[in-house]
Amino acid sequence: MIRVLFxxxxxICRSPLAEGIFVQRAAEMNLDAHFLCDSAGTHDYxxxxxxxxxxxxxxxxxxxxxxxxxxxxVANDFHEFDFLLVMDESVMDFLHRMKPKGSKAKLLFMxxxxxxxxxxxxxxxxxxxxxxxxxxxxxxxxAASILLLNKYVQKENWLEI
Ligand code: 4NP
Numbered sequence: 001m002i003r004v005l006f007x008x009x010x011x012i013c014r015s016p017l018a019e020g021i022f023v024q025r026a027a028e029m030n031l032d033a034h035f036l037c038d039s040a041g042t043h044d045y046x047x048x049x050x051x052x053x054x055x056x057x058x059x060x061x062x063x064x065x066x067x068x069x070x071x072x073x074v075a076n077d078f079h080e081f082d083f084l085l086v087m088d089e090s091v092m093d094f095l096h097r098m099k100p101k102g103s104k105a106k107l108l109f110m111x112x113x114x115x116x117x118x119x120x121x122x123x124x125x126x127x128x129x130x131x132x133x134x135x136x137x138x139x140x141x142x143a144a145s146i147l148l149l150n151k152y153v154q155k156e157n158w159l160e161i
Contacts, residue, residue: 002152003036005077006110007095008087011041011070013127014137015087016051018110020059020066021138022145029149038081042094044072052127054134062138078103083158085110085148088122106159111140113147 006022008015019039026035049070050056059066077084078099084107086092095107111117123140126133151158 001036002034002083003081004038004083004085005073005081005105006037006039006085006087007042007073007091008039008123009042009091009125010046010127011039011068011072012046012049012052013055013134014123014125014141015039015041016066016068016070017055017059017138018085018087018123018141018145019068020064021062021141022148024064025142025145025149029153031149031152034152039068040071040073040077042073042091044070046070047072054126054131058131058134058138062142073098075100075103078105081105083108088125089120108159110148111144112158113151114140114144116143 006015006018016039019037023037026032047070051066051068056066084095084105086095086107086109092107109121110123111121123137126137
């Protein structure tokens with residue numbers, strides 16, 4: 001069982017959508033028993049909130065029901081999770097600074113294996129955007145999830161760990 005935590009800034013737009021898509025695609029590949037997934041944010045502006053309505057909508061249009069309450073990433077997550085899948089560079093910097101010494105979690109960009117990803121590997125923050133931005137984010141997260149799962153199936157490790 002691989003424990004995966006998807007991390008963005010607010011834990012209402014990108015990371016709960018990433019979690020929902022990844023869990024769905026894993027189930028479709030009969031890999032549900034292989035992964036335990038959750039999501040969190042670097043900041044707790046929206047603690048306890050449902051995902052953003054625009055993330056809920058784009059997920060639903062693609063047959064995915066999001067069910068998550070926003071929370072902030074905590075030090076224990078670095079001990080509990082094997083991988084933190086990270087949405088952008090500022091989140092990555094924050095998590096590198098926060099990571100407790102000796103903790104096991106590996107930090108990896110969500111788009112690590114995506115040949116279409118920009119150099120900084122980011123999934124752009126759609127919070128101040130519109131529905132089109134959320135659709136674009138959905139497509140990025142969907143492609144990234146499938147690539148991650150294919151790597152897993154091919155037994156190529158996600159990282160030279
Ligand atoms: P997320 O998007 O990091 O993808 O959940 C954001 C959500 C909220 C805020 C920023 C980004 N905010 O500033 O409240």
